[in-house]
Amino acid sequence: MDLLLLAHSVADGNQDAKASSAPVWATWVPAVITLLGSLVVAWWSGRKVDKQTEISKQGAPPELLRYKEWLEVSETYKGLVNFENVDALSITSEEYREIEASRKLAFEIAIWERKVLAVCPNIQAQKRMVQIPVSKINEISNPDISGEIALDIDSYFRPVVSETLWLIVPFIYFSPLIFISGFSAPSIIFSLFAIALVLPAFYSIIPNHNNGALEANFYTRKMRVGFLEEKYKQQGEIYNSSSLKTYDYWEKWCMVEGLRYSTIFDEWADYVHCPWVDKGWFKRKWHKVWCYFCPGYYVRRSLKGKTKVLWGSYKDDKLNGDLNEKIKLKKKFGETLTGWLKKLEREDTQAPNSDTQEESQPTHPQG
Numbered sequence: 001m002d003l004l005l006l007a008h009s010v011a012d013g014n015q016d017a018k019a020s021s022a023p024v025w026a027t028w029v030p031a032v033i034t035l036l037g038s039l040v041v042a043w044w045s046g047r048k049v050d051k052q053t054e055i056s057k058q059g060a061p062p063e064l065l066r067y068k069e070w071l072e073v074s075e076t077y078k079g080l081v082n083f084e085n086v087d088a089l090s091i092t093s094e095e096y097r098e099i100e101a102s103r104k105l106a107f108e109i110a111i112w113e114r115k116v117l118a119v120c121p122n123i124q125a126q127k128r129m130v131q132i133p134v135s136k137i138n139e140i141s142n143p144d145i146s147g148e149i150a151l152d153i154d155s156y157f158r159p160v161v162s163e164t165l166w167l168i169v170p171f172i173y174f175s176p177l178i179f180i181s182g183f184s185a186p187s188i189i190f191s192l193f194a195i196a197l198v199l200p201a202f203y204s205i206i207p208n209h210n211n212g213a214l215e216a217n218f219y220t221r222k223m224r225v226g227f228l229e230e231k232y233k234q235q236g237e238i239y240n241s242s243s244l245k246t247y248d249y250w251e252k253w254c255m256v257e258g259l260r261y262s263t264i265f266d267e268w269a270d271y272v273h274c275p276w277v278d279k280g281w282f283k284r285k286w287h288k289v290w291c292y293f294c295p296g297y298y299v300r301r302s303l304k305g306k307t308k309v310l311w312g313s314y315k316d317d318k319l320n321g322d323l324n325e326k327i328k329l330k331k332k333f334g335e336t337l338t339g340w341l342k343k344l345e346r347e348d349t350q351a352p353n354s355d356t357q358e359e360s361q362p363t364h365p366q367g
Contacts, residue, residue: 062113069106105134108134108137108138109130109134109137112130112137112141113130115223116129116130116219116223119219119222119223120215120216120219122212122215122216122219123212124210124211124212124215124216125157125212125213125215125216125219126212127212128157128211128212128213128216129157129216129219129220132220136154136155140220140223140224140227141227142227142231143224143227143228143231145228145231145232145235145243148243148245149228149243149244149245150245150247151244151245151246151247151321152247153247153250155247156217156247156250156253156254157212157213157216157217157220158213158250158253159207159208159211159213160207160211160213166202166203166206166207169202200260200292200293201264204257204260204261205260205261205263205264205265208257208261209261209265213257214254214257214258214261214268217254218271218314218319221314221319222316222319224244225239225241225244225318225319228243228244229318239318241317241318241319241320241321241322241324242321242322242324242325243322244321244322245321245322246320246321246322246323246326248326251321251323252299252303254312255272255295255299255302255310255311255312255313256295256296256299256312257295258271258272258312259272259274259291259295259298259299259311259312260291260292260295262274262291263288263289263291263292264292270315271314271315271316272312272313272314272315273309273310273311273312273313273314273315274287274291274311274312275287275291275298275309275311276288276291295312298311298312299311299312302327303327303330304327304330304331305327305328305330305331305334310323310324310327
């Protein structure tokens with residue numbers, strides 16, 4: 001009887017040992033995939049609900065409602081003071097002048113909002129474009145073409161700081177695997193590989209899709225160029241894209257982020273130059289993988305004038321401002337500098353030879 005119990009104990013021990021020796025990642029991988037899938041589904045469902053909510057609000061844009069409110073305040077004030085002569089009331093009443101100034105300001109913002117909703121289909125981009133300061137709206141809508149038109153840092157929609165929290169997600173899901181497995185080499189390699197694989201998406205693609213920065217930059221630039229063309233046309237001139245001075249750092253950021261964004265969202269490739277377009281199956285995948293991980297490589301080469309196409313720039317060249325002009329000037333300057341250095345090097349190498357020849361000449365005897 002004791003031998004039978006001992007045999008059962010040994011058998012149970014062997015089964016426990018086999019279970020404990022099984023790789024931890026074999027149970028964690030399905031769990032991690034399930035959690036990631038749940039996250040993506042929840043995020044997408046939230047975006048869908050948010051989009052439906054925003055679409056329902058578009059029936060009555062908020063800035064238009066605000067203008068109607070100021071219009072009602074103006075009419076109510078005129079009725080309250082029993083004064084129908086608007087010109088005389090504007091002179092005698094400072095309060096009415098303030099009301100009218102607020103009404104006109106609300107009217108300008110409402111016009112901008114209507115134009116944004118008509119041009120930009122992206123909900124998140126619409127939110128950011130409508131919220132820009134009134135001074136920036138006037139700068140875009142009524143450009144001064146008498147001087148230089150330079151884009152400053154505030155002319156670009158930049159990443160939202162809170163969106164960097166997306167970076168935590170890959171570490172939350174994959175880091176526990178390393179600790180639970182006792183820092184085993186396979187789990188560490190798998191976790192690091194998984195984090196590296198999804199990091200560009202959580203660092204760049206998902207935040208840009210969530211905050212609409214790329215779309216806001218594109219459609220604002222499109223509207224700005226439209227106003228510039230109209231202004232130049234009124235002056236009897238033709239708009240030249242080089243007259244729009246771009247901001248180097250954020251222009252490069254838009255190109256880099258646009259390339260990476262296009263690897264996932266094919267519709268964005270309709271707006272920016274991508275190296276995989278019109279390529280075969282293998283080259284398409286090759287360039288997409290490189291642009292997903294290292295889009296800056298393509299952009300840096302383009303900005304140095306080493307490519308025929310400016311990868312990541314807008315396909316509508318009018319929107320790129322003076323970008324092409326800058327690259328041509330830099331390339332010309334580089335070629336001039338290289339030629340000058342080569343000429344200087346040749347002169348330096350020829351100088352010692354001439355000195356040697358002078359020293360080797362014999363001295364003729366005198367008289």
